[in-house]
Amino acid sequence: MTALKVGIADYEEMKARTMRIAKGEERPAPSDPKVWFTSTESFAKVLSAGNRELLRVIDEQSPGSLEELAQITGRAKSNLSRTLKTMAGYGLVRMEKGQGLKRVPKVAHDRVELVLPLIAGKAPRKAAGGAR
Template identity: 75%
Template sequence: MTTLKVGIADYDEMKARTLRIARGEEKPAADDPKVWFTSTESFAQILSSGNRELLRVIHEQAPGSLEELSQLTGCAKPNLSRTLKKMVTYGLVRMEKGEGRKVAPKVLYDRVALELPLLEPRKVEGGQP
């Protein structure tokens, strides 16, 4: 597996960056984060110890369905579904077609690298600090 590089930027920063990229004013570097969180709190929430344990179980046990994952973890299927949907939006998990109408979660990364500049000036619309 591989490392997912993530960054932290508030909504306005992400929107301004996306617009600069769309206008051709900025080109993303190959080593830029692939996934962005709006806060360190949202990053910590999605990668809480419980959620990391869930990822470990998925990786090691390879459940063939949400029902099987529910049995392995003791978590209610609706709660698992909600958590996994969030993980899918952040690119941590993929839901693969299973047997019949079942879907099976698959962990895509074995590590996350957080890029968190502490003193970098914010860029606003037009690329000016």
């Protein structure tokens, strides 16, 4: 599988970046994060231990539906549906068509790479001499 590159930026930083890109003042680099969270807290919530365990179960047991996943995990289908919708919004899972009207959860990536600036307002820079 692949890694999902994730960045952390507050709403104003993301808005300013989006505007620069829209105006042609900035071009996203291929190495830039594809998914953004507004805080480390929101990142940690989506990738909590319970949610990482859910991803592991989906990957290893390949449930054929949400109902089957609910039986395997002991979690309510409505809870799973909300969680998977959030994870799909961040690109962590995808919901594929199953038999009939059933939706089948699939893990989209096997790892996450986090880009986290430690000094506010500073864009990540390449180290001298090439790759970091």
